[in-house]
Amino acid sequence: MDSFLNFFTEPLLAPYVQKALVEIVILSVIVAVVGTYVVLKGLSFLSLALSHAIFPGVVVAYLIGSSYLLLSLVIGVGVSLLIGLAKRNVRVGHDSAIGTIYTGSFAAGIMLVSYTRLNKQLSEFLFGRLFGVGWDDIIITASIGGLVLLLLGLARKEVLLISFDANMAQAQGLPVAWLEIGFLAILSMVVVVALPAVGNIQIVALLVTPPATARLLTDRLNRMMLISGVVAFVSGVVGIYLAVHLNLVPGATVLVVLTGLFLLVYLFSPKYGLLAGYLAHYRD
Numbered sequence: 001m002d003s004f005l006n007f008f009t010e011p012l013l014a015p016y017v018q019k020a021l022v023e024i025v026i027l028s029v030i031v032a033v034v035g036t037y038v039v040l041k042g043l044s045f046l047s048l049a050l051s052h053a054i055f056p057g058v059v060v061a062y063l064i065g066s067s068y069l070l071l072s073l074v075i076g077v078g079v080s081l082l083i084g085l086a087k088r089n090v091r092v093g094h095d096s097a098i099g100t101i102y103t104g105s106f107a108a109g110i111m112l113v114s115y116t117r118l119n120k121q122l123s124e125f126l127f128g129r130l131f132g133v134g135w136d137d138i139i140i141t142a143s144i145g146g147l148v149l150l151l152l153g154l155a156r157k158e159v160l161l162i163s164f165d166a167n168m169a170q171a172q173g174l175p176v177a178w179l180e181i182g183f184l185a186i187l188s189m190v191v192v193v194a195l196p197a198v199g200n201i202q203i204v205a206l207l208v209t210p211p212a213t214a215r216l217l218t219d220r221l222n223r224m225m226l227i228s229g230v231v232a233f234v235s236g237v238v239g240i241y242l243a244v245h246l247n248l249v250p251g252a253t254v255l256v257v258l259t260g261l262f263l264l265v266y267l268f269s270p271k272y273g274l275l276a277g278y279l280a281h282y283r284d
Contacts, residue, residue: 011244016131020250023133023141023197024236027206030145032229033152034190035211036221041163043187048204049102050184051191053079055109055200058125063116072195076188079105081181109200128199130240130250137196144193148186159183160221198251206232209258216269231261 011017038047057075079101113125124132152159161169162179170176191203198206214227239254246253267274 007245008241011241014244017240017244019133019135019138020130020197020240021237023130023138024240024254025233026138026141026145027194027197028210028229028232028236030141030148030190030193031207031210031232032225033149034187035207035232036214036225036228037152037159037163037183038187038207039211039215040221041183044204044208046098046184047187047191047207049098050076050079050188051195051200051203052102052106052109054188054191054195055106055125056112058195058200059109059112059116062125063112072192073189076192077185080184080188124199126199126201127249128195128197128202128251130197130254131243133196141193141197144189148189151182151186155179155182198255202251202255205255205258209255209262210235213258213262213265216265216272231258235261 012021038044054072054076057072061071082101109125158169158174158179161172161174162176162183166176166180169179190207194203194206210228210232211224213231214224217227218224235258236254239257240250242248242257243250243253265273268276270276
């Protein structure tokens with residue numbers, strides 16, 4: 001019995017675990033809201049592009065001893081503007097513009113890492129340092145996250161309308177193009193604040209997997225956000241405990257747990273699961 005209790009209580013005595021748990025709680029709330037809109041709007045690939053495009057900014061900020069936050073935010077918002085404008089060029093194509101920008105940016109980041117001999121820091125850039133986050137990182141995450149949630153709350157009606165029917169939004173006189181660019185800017189802010197926890201490569205999985213899991217369980221928007229937050233939180237806590245006891249990389253462990261939950265729901269969801277679809281087809 002004592003060993004069972006120690007499994008849960010001992011990690012909580014470590015300050016780095018306490019901070020990792022607080023960071024995960026905050027990110028779970030952010031992901032629940034922003035990630036839901038990303039999934040509904042089909043912006044998973046775009047999220048990947050933003051995370052890769054920001055990578056050079058993180059490297060440059062490290063080199064000059066500056067805060068990664070400001071420079072990465074500037075680059076992220078700038079890339080959001082470029083992608084938003086490129087979307088309006090029918091000859092280039094949205095996916096082509098995104099693919100070109102994100103691969104070029106990521107390659108530039110790798111080139112900088114190689115040129116400046118920052119190979120030891122590459123792992124942190126790419127995979128995060130969840131057990132290395134400080135209270136300053138947590139304060140930044142909470143502050144930016146609060147701002148993001150406030151902005152989305154104020155523009156909830158408009159964001160929902162462009163998510164489900166952009167043509168209707170345009171017919172109502174809404175500035176659809178600028179609203180989409182604004183959402184991309186908000187998305188870039190979320191990508192930046194999540195970088196210390198999960199890194200550049202894994203951030204899309206954290207942003208997309210919880211709401212994708214929730215979407216297999218409900219058709220209601222508010223319920224989808226709630227389930228998404230719970231999935232992110234539970235996966236984060238389980239992943240942190242597994243990482244502590246098995247000496248694993250925490251960010252990657254959290255995402256493996258997330259993926260496992262998604263696969264379970266994908267297979268066994270009562271309404272939209274693979275097994276439910278197979279049984280319905282078999283009965284017909």
